[in-house]
Amino acid sequence: MRGSLPARKNKLAVIDALPHLNATLNACSAVLLVTGLVFIKLKRREAHKRCMLAALTASGIFLVSYITYHSVRGTTVFPESGAARIVYLSILYTHMVLAVGMLPFIWVTFRRAFRGEFERHARIARITFPIWLYVSVTGVVVYWMLYHLYPAGVGAHG
Numbered sequence: 001m002r003g004s005l006p007a008r009k010n011k012l013a014v015i016d017a018l019p020h021l022n023a024t025l026n027a028c029s030a031v032l033l034v035t036g037l038v039f040i041k042l043k044r045r046e047a048h049k050r051c052m053l054a055a056l057t058a059s060g061i062f063l064v065s066y067i068t069y070h071s072v073r074g075t076t077v078f079p080e081s082g083a084a085r086i087v088y089l090s091i092l093y094t095h096m097v098l099a100v101g102m103l104p105f106i107w108v109t110f111r112r113a114f115r116g117e118f119e120r121h122a123r124i125a126r127i128t129f130p131i132w133l134y135v136s137v138t139g140v141v142v143y144w145m146l147y148h149l150y151p152a153g154v155g156a157h158g
Contacts (some may be wrong), residue, residue, distance in 0.1 A: 018069040018141060019076075025062035026139035029055045033133050049113070056110065059136070080150050088145050095138040102131045 036051030078088050105128040112121035 012072075015069060015072045018065050019078070019147060022062055022065050022069070023106070023121075023140050023143035023147075025058045025065065026136045029058040029062070030136035032058065033129065033136065037129065052110075052113075055132075056106070059106075059132075062139075076146060078150065083096060084145075084150065088142070091138050091145070092142050095135055095142055099132050099135045099139075102128065102135060106132065152156060 032051045032055035032088060036048050036055060039045075039048040039051055066074060078085060078092075080088070109121060109124050109128045112118075
């Protein structure tokens with residue numbers, strides 16, 4: 001037996017809360033990235049390091065939560081058509097492509113920092129930072145469009 005009905009409903013309630021958690025994690029990552037940039041511009045390396053590690057942690061938790069949600073619920077369908085759909089899908093597709101594409105850049109950026117290769121770290125961070133920030137911010141935008149601006153799609157899974 002798969003468990004009681006109330007227990008299954010509680011598990012699904014937790015799963016259904018994950019998009020809200022994911023948006024929060026993306027927002028936190030964006031704030032931490034910008035704060036980390038400010039700290040390194042002020043030559044506060046330790047504070048920069050802590051912010052960037054926290055951003056990495058937030059993004060890592062996001063990834064686990066995102067995979068968990070979509071493995072249980074599948075794809076959430078955007079309910080609108082016309083210009084709204086074009087804007088949404090444009091943001092979503094660029095977000096998704098860059099999210100996957102940035103992973104090796106993040107890995108190399110952190111590896112160079114931990115090895116003390118700060119000049120090489122800074123060079124690749126100039127590429128990694130704007131992509132990571134874009135992905136974090138557009139993650140929140142996708143969430144906002146799907147769950148707040150056009151909420152009819154919430155619960156509609158394809």
